[in-house]
């Protein structure tokens with residue numbers, strides 16, 4: 108079945124239902140559909156998480172992108188429309204810390220109006236460190252955001268404070284999560300990066316809290332993102348070990364993925380206590396089903412979290428190019444994509460000058 112792209116005046120080729128998941132959309136060299144776009148709206152962040160932006164390297168005087176190099180909301184919306192026209196069904200707003208970008212609800216309402224190539228509403232979500240969520244949960248929900256993911260690595264103030272690099276208190280993040288639930292941004296997901304020797308003792312207390320709070324906790328294997336966090340393999344707590352930890356405390360069972368390309372392995376508490384997920388990029392790579400593209404705050408398109416370089420969409424956006432030319436630019440990037448970093452990870456690859464996670468939106 109051929110479907111006209113959702114991009115006015117543009118027909119990359121009539122979007123075909125692809126073999127990846129049977130829905131309309133372009134595919135890459137490994138047959139993976141383009142379904143998920145992560146949009147970094149700023150490289151700025153008020154935290155200095157040790158696994159992303161270690162304070163000793165990115166100090167208080169670190170120079171972030173100058174304003175004129177950052178995409179405007181109109182440019183972001185135009186670029187997002189091009190991606191949606193090619194098959195994207197999920198938009199995740201990221202940073203740095205996206206809630207530090209002024210007037211973010213305005214961008215959210217611009218994106219909330221988009222429809223997928225199949226005509227359905229997009230899954231519009233956002234990842235935040237939660238520091239400003241108590242104040243902004245309602246405005247971003249009213250603007251059309253569907254759900255939210257909050258990063259929280261421990262309930263212990265000393266452990267969390269050390270990991271976020273600025274001693275930010277747990278209570279303020281928990282207030283933000285409660286405000287998000289009150290605003291209907293559900294299900295709230297909580298991402299916890301687990302690093303051996305730092306916070307593995309926080310795993311079970313976090314799981315107990317998440318069961319009570321009704322949030323979906325996802326444990327993330329510590330990754331060699333960027334080139335500044337001093338990553339070491341022996342600091343990774345493997346997914347297998349995390350699952351064993353959880354099963355020692357509660358009856359659990361594997362749950363089926365909700366869709367092809369879902370990042371987290373889902374597990375259900377057999378006692379009705381909800382579910383949790385494990386994101387195992389290091390020990391159980393999932394590149395074969397990776398449907399994600401990223402756009403940085405300065406308009407670079409990246410086809411992998413561990414990319415060394417990107418494609419300059421900002422130049423196209425500011426060159427007077429038509430929407431059709433912009434969409435062709437994006438389609439050609441995806442059509443040439445062959446990334447599978449996590450499958451190829453080695454001591455050598457982890458030393459590559461990879462783009463920092465905060466600069467491309469995680």
Ligand code: SF4
Pocket residue numbers: 388393394397398399410411412413446447448449450
């Ligand atoms: S390593 Fe790259 S290709 Fe593999 S899952 Fe992650 S982002 Fe996708």
